Amino acid sequence: MLVCLSMAVPAIASADSSMPRIVHEACTEFVRGRPYTISARFEDESQLFDPKVIYRTRAGGHWKHASFKKDGDEFHVVLLPREMRKQLEYFIEVFDEFGNGPARMGSPDAPIKLKAAKGAEACEQIPKNTEVVVMATGSPEPKPTPVTPVTPPVKLEEPQGECSNEVRPLYCEPWLWGGVGAVVLTGIGIGIYFIAFDGDPDKNVPGTIQLRAFGPNVTGAQ
Secondary structure, eight states, X not given: XXXXXXXXXXXXXXXXXXXXXXXXXXXXXXXXXXXXXXXXXXXXXSOEEEEEEEEESSTTOXXXXXXXXXXXXXXXXXXXXXXXXXXXXXXXXXXXXXXOOOEEEXXXXXXXXXXXXXXXXXXXXXXXXXXXXXXXXXXXOOOOOOOOOOOOOOOOXXXXXXXXXXXXXXXXXXXXXXXXXXXXXXXXHHHHHXXXXXXXXTTTOTTOOOOOOOOOOSSOOO
16 A cells, blocks of 8 residues: 555656646735735646735835735735835745745845825736746747738739741831841932932033124124
8 A cells, every 4th residue: 555655656746747837917016105016826737735916115225024914816915104104015926735936926025116106006916817827937929929921022024026036027127227228228318419400400400611602793684
């Protein structure tokens, strides 16, 4: 019988190897001279062990411990009014019954800090739909940053005509248009020539002089 029990205990202990999870959102202010309540929720597969708030009311002061009181699914710690003066620094710590932990919210080196105010705004320390998973280091697990894929710009090709192809029409050949231009210029020159001389090649020809002589008709011929 003793052998069976000794084998059963390690089996139960090995069933839970995870630290408790802490659900808590800290406020930023408290009302000076009034009691202040710190609330949290703990989640674990096994029983909790020693959930507590470790706090101090001045920077560099001695840390004090206050154990949580269970109220249904929630846990609360009430700090006395005489302690609530200028500031509050605290962190939450908890183990489970198998010694997994400590799970922490905050830490001695990076505690949660609140300032005194005349009228602090109401704040919900136990979110209903948000679960904060805290590891032994006291820092929530980082969430991966979503990366949006970037579509490379599409390079638009410039439109190309028929003359850019290897096999192209005859009118795309430069020598054809050179010949057409020569014919047009020749025709224009011939037209200017005929217009200038009005169809009579002897008229107004440069270098031609017409002479007419006038004198008495000695023969009397008409």
